[in-house]
Structures are given as C-alpha cells and as structure tokens.
Amino acid sequence: MKKYLLPVLAVSSFALVHAQPKASSTEDLQQGLQEKNRMHETSLVKNIPFENIGPTVMSGRIVDVDVNPANSTEFYVAYASGGVWYTNNNGTSYVPVMDNTETQNVGDIAVDWKNGTIWIGTGENNSSRSSYAGIGILKSTDRGKTWQNVGLPDSHHIGRILINPNNPDEVVIGVTGHLYSPNESRGIYKTTDGGKTWQKTLFINNETGIIDVVATPGNFNVMYAAAWEKDRKAWNFLGNGDDSGIYKSTDGGDNWTLITTKGSGFPTGEGVGRIGLIVFDENTLYAVHDNQFHRKSTTKKSTSDALTKEDFKSMSTQDFLNLDNKKLNNYLKNNGFQEKYRADNVKQMVRSGSVKPVDLARYLENANALLFDTPVIGAEVYRSDDAGKSWKKTHKDYIDGLFFSYGYYFAQIAVDPNDKNKIYLAGVPLIKSDDGGKTFSSISKENVHADHHSIWVDPKMPGHIINGNDGGINITYDDGETWIKSNSTSVGQFYAIAVDNEKPYNVYGGLQDNGVWKGPNNASENRRWHQSGHYPWESIMGGDGMQVQVDNRNSNIVYTGFQFGNYFRLDLEKDSRAYIQPKHELGESPYRFNWQTPILLSPHNQDILYLGGNKLHRSMNQGRDWDAISGDLTTGGKKGNVAYGTLTTISESPFQFGLIYVGSDDGLVNVSKNGGGSWEQISGSFPKDMWVSRVIASSHKKERVYVTLNGYRWDDFTPYVYSSDDYGKSWKNISANLPLSSVNVIREDPENENVLYVGTDNGVYVSFDRGGKWEVFTNGLPNVAVHDLVIQEEAKDLLIGTHGRSIYKTNIAPIQQLTADDRNKAVHLFNTDPIRHSQRWGRSFGSWGTAFEPSITFRTYVKNAGNYTANILAKDGTVLQSIRLNADKGFNYISYDLTISEKGKKAYTKKNKNVSISKSQNGKYYLPKGKYQLEISGNGVSEKGSFELK
Numbered sequence: 013m014k015k016y017l018l019p020v021l022a023v024s025s026f027a028l029v030h031a032q033p034k035a036s037s038t039e040d041l042q043q044g045l046q047e048k049n050r051m052h053e054t055s056l057v058k059n060i061p062f063e064n065i066g067p068t069v070m071s072g073r074i075v076d077v078d079v080n081p082a083n084s085t086e087f088y089v090a091y092a093s094g095g096v097w098y099t100n101n102n103g104t105s106y107v108p109v110m111d112n113t114e115t116q117n118v119g120d121i122a123v124d125w126k127n128g129t130i131w132i133g134t135g136e137n138n139s140s141r142s143s144y145a146g147i148g149i150l151k152s153t154d155r156g157k158t159w160q161n162v163g164l165p166d167s168h169h170i171g172r173i174l175i176n177p178n179n180p181d182e183v184v185i186g187v188t189g190h191l192y193s194p195n196e197s198r199g200i201y202k203t204t205d206g207g208k209t210w211q212k213t214l215f216i217n218n219e220t221g222i223i224d225v226v227a228t229p230g231n232f233n234v235m236y237a238a239a240w241e242k243d244r245k246a247w248n249f250l251g252n253g254d255d256s257g258i259y260k261s262t263d264g265g266d267n268w269t270l271i272t273t274k275g276s277g278f279p280t281g282e283g284v285g286r287i288g289l290i291v292f293d294e295n296t297l298y299a300v301h302d303n304q305f306h307r308k309s310t311t312k313k314s315t316s317d318a319l320t321k322e323d324f325k326s327m328s329t330q331d332f333l334n335l336d337n338k339k340l341n342n343y344l345k346n347n348g349f350q351e352k353y354r355a356d357n358v359k360q361m362v363r364s365g366s367v368k369p370v371d372l373a374r375y376l377e378n379a380n381a382l383l384f385d386t387p388v389i390g391a392e393v394y395r396s397d398d399a400g401k402s403w404k405k406t407h408k409d410y411i412d413g414l415f416f417s418y419g420y421y422f423a424q425i426a427v428d429p430n431d432k433n434k435i436y437l438a439g440v441p442l443i444k445s446d447d448g449g450k451t452f453s454s455i456s457k458e459n460v461h462a463d464h465h466s467i468w469v470d471p472k473m474p475g476h477i478i479n480g481n482d483g484g485i486n487i488t489y490d491d492g493e494t495w496i497k498s499n500s501t502s503v504g505q506f507y508a509i510a511v512d513n514e515k516p517y518n519v520y521g522g523l524q525d526n527g528v529w530k531g532p533n534n535a536s537e538n539r540r541w542h543q544s545g546h547y548p549w550e551s552i553m554g555g556d557g558m559q560v561q562v563d564n565r566n567s568n569i570v571y572t573g574f575q576f577g578n579y580f581r582l583d584l585e586k587d588s589r590a591y592i593q594p595k596h597e598l599g600e601s602p603y604r605f606n607w608q609t610p611i612l613l614s615p616h617n618q619d620i621l622y623l624g625g626n627k628l629h630r631s632m633n634q635g636r637d638w639d640a641i642s643g644d645l646t647t648g649g650k651k652g653n654v655a656y657g658t659l660t661t662i663s664e665s666p667f668q669f670g671l672i673y674v675g676s677d678d679g680l681v682n683v684s685k686n687g688g689g690s691w692e693q694i695s696g697s698f699p700k701d702m703w704v705s706r707v708i709a710s711s712h713k714k715e716r717v718y719v720t721l722n723g724y725r726w727d728d729f730t731p732y733v734y735s736s737d738d739y740g741k742s743w744k745n746i747s748a749n750l751p752l753s754s755v756n757v758i759r760e761d762p763e764n765e766n767v768l769y770v771g772t773d774n775g776v777y778v779s780f781d782r783g784g785k786w787e788v789f790t791n792g793l794p795n796v797a798v799h800d801l802v803i804q805e806e807a808k809d810l811l812i813g814t815h816g817r818s819i820y821k822t823n824i825a826p827i828q829q830l831t832a833d834d835r836n837k838a839v840h841l842f843n844t845d846p847i848r849h850s851q852r853w854g855r856s857f858g859s860w861g862t863a864f865e866p867s868i869t870f871r872t873y874v875k876n877a878g879n880y881t882a883n884i885l886a887k888d889g890t891v892l893q894s895i896r897l898n899a900d901k902g903f904n905y906i907s908y909d910l911t912i913s914e915k916g917k918k919a920y921t922k923k924n925k926n927v928s929i930s931k932s933q934n935g936k937y938y939l940p941k942g943k944y945q946l947e948i949s950g951n952g953v954s955e956k957g958s959f960e961l962k
Contacts, residue, residue, distance in 0.1 A: 033701055035193040035727035036752060038166040044729070044752025045114050045147065048775070048795075051751065051788045056902030057778055057827070062792035062812070062820040064502045065519070066537045067549040070526040071484025072505040072816065075137055077466045078123045079478060084470055087478065089485060090121040092136040093144050093797055093816030094503030098156060103485055103498030108794075109156030115774065116796045116816050117144040119170035119188070124180040128155040131183060131207075133170025137223065138465065139191055139244055139251070139420050141607055142505065142524060142815055144773060144797055145169060145727070149185065151207055162207030166197040168727070171223040171240075176232045176264070181206040184213075184265040186222030186237055192244050193727040194218040200225065200237055202265045213261075214268040219243055220255040225265075226289045226297075229429070233264045236271075236297060236400060238287035242420065246677060246703070246725040248652025251420035252304035256284035260400050277403035278394055279303060288423035292432045297396050298449070299403070300437055302419025303389035307410070319343040321373035332362055332369040347376055350595050358598065367599035378576075378602035378655075386653065391415040391439060393425070393449040406449025414439035426467035430474065438464035442479060444492060455492025463525055482525040502537070502818040504529075507608055509813035510560040511804045512567035520570065521800075521813055522557025528572045529557070530584075533809070533821060552582060561613040561621070571613065571621060571635065576655060577605030579623065581635050592635030594623060603627065604649055606658035606677060616669040624659030628674055628688060641688025646676040663717075665709040673717055673740070675704025681719055683740055694740030699723070699732060706757045712765035715739055720755040724773065731755045733770060735783060746783025759801040763828040769810065771798030776812055778827065780835075787902075793820060826871045826903060834873060839880075839948050841957035842871040849941045849961045853910065854932025863934035868959070870906040870946055874899045880950030882906050884916075887943065888923055892916035897948070910961075912937040 052058065072094050079087040085102035088109070095110035096118060110116060110132070119137035123130050134146025145168040150159045164170075164187065171186035182204050189198035198221035200214035214222070216239055224238040237260075241253030257272040257280065272278035283305030291297040319339060324332075337355035344353055361367045391414040394403040414437060415422055424438035433448040441456040442464045456462070461483020470476035475491035484499040505524035511533070512518050522528045531549030541547045555574025563569035571592070573579030580589040596603050603625035614620035621631045626649065628642040649657030658677050665671035670687030679702045681695035695704075702721035710716030717740055721732035731750040734743045746768075747755075753772040761767035768779045770786065774795050777786040793812070800813035808828065812820040826842045834840040847868050856863045870882065877900050884893040892912045897904065912920070917929050917937045929937050939961055946957045 033699065033723055033726040033728045035190060035195075036729045040752055041147070041729065042165055047749070047751040048114070048753075048788065051749075052790050054901075055787045055790060056780075057787045058790045059900060059903050059905050060789060060791055060822055060827070061905060062789065062822045064537070064792070064817065065533060065811075065819050065821050066502055066535065067504060067529055067531055067547075067818060068502050068537060069499050069547055069549070070504060070523060070529065070551070071461075071499040071501065072503040072526070073138075073140075073463070073465065073482045073524065074480030074484065075118055075465055076121050077468050077478050077480050077485070078121050079468050079470075080123075080125050081471070082125065084473070084476065084478075087468075088121055088123060088130070089480065089501075090118040090132070091116075091501075091503045091816065092138065092140075093117050093142070093505060094501070095794065095796075095816070096121055096130075096132060096156070097501050097503075103487060103496070104500075106501050108501075109152075110150075110159070111794045113150060113159050114161075114795055115144075115147050116794055117146045119146060120173045122173035122175050122183075124175050127153070127180055129153050129180060130156055131173050131175065133167070133173050133185060135167060135169035135188075137169060137171050137188055139169075139188075139242060139249070142797070143169065143191060144815075145191065145729075149173075149207060162203075163210050164197070164201060166195070168195065168197075169221070171221065171238075172225040174225055174227050174232075174235065174265075178232065179204075182232075182264065183207065184225060184227075184235065186225040188221035188223055188240070189218075190727050192246075192725050195221070198222070200265060200268065213265055214259060216255050217241075220253070223286055223423070224289045226291050228291050228294050231294060233262055234294065234399070235261050235265055236289050236291065237261070237268065238289050238299070240286050241284075242286075245652065245654075247650040247654050247656030249420065249654060251302065252283050252285035254280075254282055254284070256287065258287060258289070258299060258400065271400045272403070276401070277405075279305070279392075281305075283389075286420050286423040288425045290425045290427045290435075292427050292429075295397055295399050296432050297400060298406075298425055298427060298435055299394045299396075300423050300425040301392045301394060302415055302423050303392050304419075305389050307387045307389055318346075321347070321376050324369045324371075324373040327369040329362060329369060333359055343372070348595075349375065349598070353598055361598065371599045375596070375598055375602065378604070386417045388417050388419075390417070390419060391422075391437065393435070393437070393445075395449060406445075407451070411437075411443075411452060414441065414443065416440065421463070422465070424465060424467060426469050428469050428474070429471035436467045436469065436477070438467055438479075438481075440464075442467070442481075442492070455488075457492070457495050459497045460486050460495050461525075500539075503816060504818035505815045506813035506819065507557065507799055507815065508559040509800045509802050509811060509819060510562055511802050511811065512562045513564055513806065514567055517804050517807060518567065519811060519819060520552075520560040520562060520572070521819065522553075522560060522572060524815070525556050527551050527555060527557045527574070528553035528560060530570075533804070533807075533811070552584065553580070556607075558608055559611050561611055563613065563618045565618055569634075571611055573609075575607050577603075577609035577623065577625060579609065579611060579635070590635070592621075592623075592631070594625065594629040594638035594640070604646075604655050604658045606655060606660055608660065609658075610660055610662045610674075612662040612664060614664055614669065615666045616664070622662050622664070622672070624662050624674060626657055626659065628659060628662065628672070630688065642674075642682075642684070642691055645674055645682045645691065646680060647678045660704055661707045663707050663709040665714060666711050667714040671709065671714070673707040673709055675707045675719065677703045679704065679721070681707055681740065683717075685739070692740075694736075695719075697743055698734070701726070702728075702732060705755060708758055708760055710760055710765075711762055712760070713737065718758050718760065718768070719743075720758045720770070722754045722756060724754040729754050729773070731770075731772060733758060733783060744783075746779075748779070748783055748785055750777060750786050756797070756799050757801050759803060761824070761828055762803055762805050763808075764830075767827055769801050771801050771812065773797045776801070780827075780830065789822075826873070830873060836875065837873075837955075838875050838951070838953035839955040840873040841946065841948060841955055842873070844868065844870055844946070844957065844959040846960045846962050847910075849939075853938045854934040854936050856933065863932070865934070866910050866938075868908050868910060870908060870957075870959075872899075872904050872906065872948055872955075874901060874904055876951060877901045878951045880948055882908075883947045883949070884908065884912075884939075885945040885947055886920055887945075890916065890920045890923060892920060892939065892944070897950075899950075909936075910939050912939060
C-alpha cells in the first residue's frame with residue numbers, strides 16, 4: 013500500500029489543545045449590520061449594475077404563506093433565504109417586498125390585513141444545512157414599502173408569529189433560537205405595544221426553543237406552543253429531547269403550562285422531536301410529531317432468502333465460505349460492489365485473512381448511512397378533543413415515507429376550517445386524511461415538488477389549498493386532484509455555479525433540492541416560453557444539485573451530481589451518464605463524502621478529474637478509474653449522523669501540474685507539490701475547527717494562494733479571509749473591513765492580480781488592493797447569501813450564485829481595467845464598445861406596439877463626487893445632447909438613449925447643410941452612423957472619450 017507523508021500533528025491530541033469556537037455576540041452582529049450600511053453609502057462600486065438572469069421555474073424553499081382572508085388571490089410568500097414576495101393576482105406574478113432590508117432570511121410571516129401591517133420573523137424555522145440566521149423581527153406598516161427592526165436581535169431563527177385579530181399591537185412570537193449553539197433567547201415573547209417592548213413569557217432552557225404557536229379560532233387567549241429541544245453540530249444532529257413538548261396558555265400567552273405530561277397520551281421523554289400544531293375549535297386540536305424513538309424490533313422473517321448486510325455482521329468465516337456463490341454474487345452486484353469483488357475472489361480474500369465477513373456489511377455503511385438507516389418511528393398524528401388535557405394517536409400503522417429519519421425538516425399540519433376530520437400533513441410528499449387521521453392518501457401530483465413546509469386551506473372555498481414547498485408555490489381548487497404551479501420568482505438556492513465557452517456562453521448550477529440546471533447567460537426571463545413550450549434553462553440532473561465542471565474542449569461533457577459525492581459524467585449530446593464516485597477497497601473504511609463534495613477538472617488536462625472525500629482522489633481518464641493520492645486529509649471524522657471529516661474544496665495551480673491545495677470541513681488546509689506524493693498541512697495558524705469554504709491557487713503568481721474559512725456551523729459569523737505568497741508557510745489576514753458575515757467563496761480576477769472578489773452569507777465584495785480594503789456591491793443585489801462566484805473570462809462577466817435569489821451577472825471590464833493611476837485622475841472614462849445603428853430606432857412593429865428605444869451606457873470613474881455634465885459631441889464639436897450627472901465617488905454609469913436634442917439637431921444641420929436628420933416615429937431624433945465624442949465636465953475638470961455607431 014502506498015504511504016503518504018502527512019502532517020506530524022497527532023489527531024488524538026488535536027481536539028485537546030483548543031476550545032471550540034464561540035458564537036458571535038448580538039452586539040457584534042448589530043455592529044456588522046451598521047458597518048455594512050455605512051459601506052453601502054460610500055462604496056466605490058455601488059453603481060455597478062447587476063442583472064438577475066434566473067432561472068425561475070424551479071424556485072426554492074418556502075417557509076410560509078399568508079393569505080388575505082377576504083381575497084384569496086392576494087397573498088405573501090415567505091422564502092427561507094429569498095425574502096418575501098407579494099401577489100394580488102393569484103400568483104400570476106409577484107413582486108419582492110424585502111429587498112431593501114438587511115436580510116433575505118425568513119422563518120415566518122404574519123399579516124394584519126385590515127391595516128396593511130406585516131410582521132416578519134427573520135431566520136429560517138427549519139434546521140437545514142443552509143438555514144440562515146436572521147436579525148430579529150421586522151415590521152412594516154405600509155405593506156412592505158419600508159421596514160423597521162423592532163427587536164429580538166439574538167433570536168437568529170423564528171418559529172411562528174401570532175397577531176391578535178382584535179388588537180394588532182398584541183403579538184406573540186415563538187423563538188427557535190440559535191441553530192448551532194446554546195442560546196438564552198429561546199422561548200416565547202410577547203408585545204402589547206406593537207413591538208416597542210417585549211416580554212419573555214416562556215423560557216425552558218438554552219437548548220429548547222419554540223417551533224410553533226397556534227391560537228384558538230375566535231379566542232386569542234387560548235393558545236398552544238410546541239417546544240423543541242435540539243442540538244445541531246457539524247457532525248451530528250440530535251433533533252429531540254426530554255424538554256420537547258406542548259405548552260398551553262389561557263391568558264393570551266402571558267403564562268404557560270406543560271400539557272404533554274406523562275399520562276396525557278402524548279409521547280414524553282428523550283425521543284420527542286419536532287411538533288407542529290393546528291387548532292380546529294376550542295376543544296379540538298391536532299399535533300404532528302417527529303417521533304425519534306426507535307421502532308420495536310420485529311421477529312418477522314423476510315420471505316426472501318437474499319442476503320442482507322445484517323447477515324454478515326455475525327457470520328463466521330466458515331459459514332461465509334460455505335455460501336452459495338450465486339447468492340453471494342447477487343448481494344455483491346445488487347449493493348454496488350466494484351466489479352472486481354465477486355464471489356470467488358472475495359472468498360479468497362476471506363481465506364487469506366485480508367478481509368472478514370463483517371467487512372461486507374461495513375462496506376455499505378458509509379458516513380451518511382445514519383441519516384437514512386436509523387429505524388425511528390417517524391411521523392405521528394395526535395388529536396385532543398378536550399383542549400389538550402388528553403391525546404390519542406389517530407392511526408394504528410406507521411406513516412411511512414412522510415418524514416423518513418429527518419423529520420426536523422417538516423412537521424406542518426393543517427385542518428379544513430369547516431371539517432374537523434379533514435387534515436393535511438407536510439413532509440416529503442403532501443398527504444391528506446378525510447377521517448381524522450386514521451388513514452392517509454397522497455395529493456402530491458406530477459407538477460408538485462417534494463418537501464413541503466406550508467399549507468393554507470381556504471375557509472370559504474372547499475378544496476382550495478395554497479402549498480409552499482422546496483420547489484415553490486402550488487395551488488389547487490379540487491383538494492389536490494390537480495395543481496397549478498406558480499413559479500416566476502427568481503429565488504433559486506444555488507450551491508455552486510459554472511460557465512462554459514460557448515457563444516453565447518451557458519451557465520450551470522446545482523441547487524438545493526432542485527438538481528442541476530443549464531441555460532444561456534442571455535436568456536430572457538419572460539413568459540414567451542409558455543407559447544413555445546421550451547423554457548430556456550433545462551434540468552440536467554436531479555437530487556440536491558452540487559458542483560459542476562465543464563470540459564473546456566467539449567461543453568457536452570459535464571461532471572456533476574447530487575449530495576454526498578454521487579457524481580456522474582454526462583454527455584449532453586448523447587443524453588447519457590456514467591456514475592463515477594470513487595469506491596473504497598473491501599476491508600477499508602468507507603470514504604466520507606461531504607454533502608457538497610468538491611470536484612475539479614485539472615487546468616492542465618481536461619481528462620484529469622479530482623474528487624474529494626476524506627482522501628483526495630484523482631482520475632486520469634474522465635472518472636472511469638480512480639486512485640487515492642493522499643491519506644486522510646482531515647482530523648479523522650467524528651461519531652454522528654452527518655458526514656464529517658471531509659474535504660470541501662480543491663484547487664490546482666495553473667502554473668504546475670500536481671501543485672494541489674485542499675481544505676476540509678474541520679479546518680485543515682493541505683498542499684502537495686508533487687501530485688499527491690506527499691502532503692504538508694499549512695493551516696496551523698488558522699482559527700480551529702472552521703469549515704474551509706474555499707482554497708484558490710493564484711493564476712498570477714505560482715507561490716500565491718487564498719483561503720476562506722466559515723464559522724457558520726458554530727454560529728460564528730466572523731469573516732475569515734487569508735492570503736499567502738509562499739505556498740501557505742505564512743499567512744496574511746485580508747478580511748480588513750469586511751462586516752460580520754460568514755465567507756463562502758473568494759475569487760481572484762483573471763486579468764488584474766490586485767482585484768479580489770468575496771461572497772458571504774450576506775452579500776458580495778470587491779477589493780482593488782488584494783484585500784487591503786473591500787467595497788460592497790449593491791446595485792440590483794439584495795442582502796442575500798452568496799455561495800459561489802465565477803468569471804467568464806472572454807465575456808468579462810462576473811456571475812454570482814446566490815442561495816436564495818438565483819444568479820446575478822455584471823460586466824467587470826471596468827473593474828479589471830482600473831489602475832491606481834486611474835483612481836487618482838479626477839475623471840476617467842472607460843472604453844465604449846461600438847453599437848450597431850438600426851432603422852428600427854423609435855419605430856414600432858404594427859399599430860399597437862411600443863416604439864423600440866435603444867440605449868448605450870457610458871462608464872466612468874470619478875475621484876470626487878459632484879455635479880457633472882456629459883455632452884455628446886459631433887466631429888465638429890457641436891453639442892448634440894447633454895446629460896446631467898450627479899456623480900458619486902467611484903464608478904458611475906451614464907445611460908444614453910442615442911437621441912439628439914432639438915437644439916443640437918438645429919446646430920448640427922446648420923453647420924452641415926448636406927445632412928438631413930428626421931424625426932423617428934416616436935418623435936425623437938437619433939444619431940446617424942458615425943464617430944462621436946463623449947465629454948464629461950464639472951468641478952473644474954474635463955475628460956473626453958469616443959464611441960462609434962456602425
């Protein structure tokens with residue numbers, strides 16, 4: 013077996029020499045928001061415009077829907093990390109109402125429809141891998157035009173908001189609390205003065221928050237709350253505990269009593285998980301419970317004589333050798349063992365003692381097995397007909413297939429307001445019961461996405477339901493027989509994006525629970541595709557879409573896949589795929605693959621592919637065969653139900669084949685200078701136990717490397733950004749003035765080595781001096797989590813993959829071209845590409861169309877803010893058009909519609925008597941073909957540039 017030179021530091025002592033990271037304080041978080049707001053005002057790049065290029069049809073995770081009770085075609089949709097959107101035409105179109113707030117992360121929304129007041133609890137109520145923290149409670153009294161933060165800044169995640177229908181200033185809120193750390197702010201809070209002051213009315217402990225609160229219809233004083241004890245770590249999620257249960261208040265949330273005590277009929281103890289509640293009337297209420305107690309073992313034997321992995325766990329060597337070869341081969345083939353492992357040679361390995369029978373079970377038990385293999389009871393429905401005094405389970409059998417073992421992601425229940433026996437459950441599918449929960453049937457249909465989080469049942473129209481899920485909004489009017497899919501919002505939750513070199517170039521991306529998509533960067537986001545039947549983006553892979561690599565010689569060859577390292581080589585032209593995940597050897601511990609497993613095509617040879625598990629794997633032939641070119645490059649993993657101790661990022665230097673950097677989810681960065689022959693750990697000076705979100709080998713200097721660390725999984729939101737000019741022997745902290753927000757990605761500009769881009773959980777930044785100072789992008793970009801940044805080098809476009817608002821694009825040619833000398837000039841004009849003249853300008857197609865009006869954008873950098881004039885000049889110096897410009901310090905963009913003023917036209921034709929310029933159909937004069945000058949003047953300075961109409 014090949015030996016690898018690894019860092020000397022012993023894994024066993026590693027955890028003993030430092031304390032675990034601490035959660036960021038509320039004060040630091042608030043200061044970070046203030047710092048970012050100040051940066052918004054002074055940023056040199058705040059005018060650089062970003063365009064959202066979609067896609068939209070696959071949408072993203074929804075946490076809540078709030079519908080106008082007087083008009084069900086009007087409602088708000090709250091997305092987990094994509095803000096809140098409003099429709100008043102039954103979902104035909106939406107407008108965002110949260111874009112001017114400091115976050116897009118939402119846990120719940122409640123609307124006072126009579127007065128137009130909206131309450132938003134920021135911070136998602138699900139405890140997913142990408143459930144981002146919030147900043148407290150936001151309130152709008154003008155239907156979302158303006159917002160005010162009214163408190164609870166340390167809540168992080170909000171479970172539910174209730175507004176007293178008879179007193180809109182009285183609000184009760186369930187706070188789930190921090191996701192990854194103990195938190196004293198968990199519990200129930202109440203305000204009676206519209207959010208000016210808050211009173212904590214229920215606190216259980218620092219690990220138990222409130223995930224749901226419901227009030228009795230017609231009696232706001234009687235309410236119920238679901239307490240949820242949980243402990244999430246990067247390596248394990250315990251979503252249950254003794255302190256989970258249901259509380260009741262009879263005085264509007266001022267005082268609370270635990271009602272799910274022993275003898276109540278509702279489960280108690282360590283296995284009680286997440287609970288969802290709904291009240292029908294003063295006596296009847298339901299609870300859906302994620303029961304994490306294990307199922308009772310059954311002695312019932314399978315009718316099949318096929319081997320299972322359990323058979324090998326206690327099998328003796330002799331019994332193994334006596335197995336029928338056909339039976340053994342069926343087990344090996346059906347469970348994905350490599351072709352080289354067949355009955356004859358496996359028996360020989362057992363005879364020689366190199367493997368044991370139990371290894372045939374361990375081969376299948378990878379680090380992700382516990383997520384799906386734990387035999388929990390799962391979803392249960394309980395009903396009380398005496399206002400919570402006693403409870404009865406409504407069904408005898410297990411509700412299989414609703415939650416699996418990850419019910420922490422669901423637990424929503426709804427009841428028809430007119431029928432106490434008709435209930436709906438949200439899980440992986442959407443199911444209903446017409447008999448009070450005794451039996452259930454699925455109402456998920458072919459155009460309804462999986463993973464459901466919100467159910468609104470119309471009290472006035474039987475069968476009308478609005479459902480929010482991981483794939484957007486679905487609406488039915490026949491109780492789930494048929495559904496409308498209502499997706500037009502750009503709220504895709506991208507994990508990673510990529511581009512190719514086609515013309516026009518395509519963009520690829522992997523999304524949370526929505527697979528991998530591909531589309532042209534210049535595709536129009538409109539409804540024309542309803543007519544053609546072909547949306548410009550297409551899905552090329554299912555599951556949770558992950559990283560994408562595109563062969564730069566043939567863009568039909570794409571490497572991508574879904575969670576836990578399940579990757580494929582796709583041939584899009586042939587519509588074929590080949591599974592390429594590396595397999596461990598029999599007898600070897602299974603590889604650990606991260607949820608977002610990293611892959612990389614070598615910049616030196618596009619047949620060479622790297623893939624990171626806990627070891628780094630390399631294929632020289634497009635993933636057909638693999639070699640592990642390292643030992644374990646992590647601290648060794650930890651016991652838990654989440655894959656941990658895995659590689660998260662890979663980079664190979666474009667200067668040297670085999671100069672490779674990798675980072676892990678437990679804080680290690682390693683480098684190899686000889687193609688994996690030996691490795692050196694270079695992260696000793698970094699904060700410990702952080703997720704290495706990105707390592708980037710420089711394309712400008714061989715010795716240079718960049719690293720970003722992410723403390724999200726400790727609730728530590730400090731930005732950690734580092735650079736090294738000596739292969740990682742020494743590091744410089746270049747986080748500089750970045751405000752508090754976890755960093756997901758760093759990207760080096762391919763043309764200007766001084767320019768760096770950083771994406772965080774709350775926005776995108778650029779530095780012109782390699783991290784000495786950062787500027788924030790704002791124009792067209794909401795405060796949203798950014799997971800990936802990609803630069804299409806030929807087009808000079810920066811693309812931003814957000815986890816909540818799909819993909820944004822801007823041209824960065826001016827950023828690349830700006831030098832230190834340019835920044836010191838009073839005014840600097842950037843080159844303007846020629847524009848093609850057209851006779852269509854100012855004209856419409858047909859009698860009813862609107863006139864086509866062209867536009868060109870001039871880009872300039874101004875050293876001092878002030879009032880300037882942009883004059884369009886003919887060759888002879890005649891001023892054809894003038895534009896007033898209130899310029900900011902930094903980049904400024906001047907939009908010009910290519911028109912000539914009446915005054916300019918007269919002056920020009922007077923000088924040039926042989927020139928005739930006539931009005932277009934819309935009554936405007938347009939520039940004829942030719943060369944022109946742009947002159948910027950003001951504040952005592954003047955600068956000229958040129959442009960051309962061909």
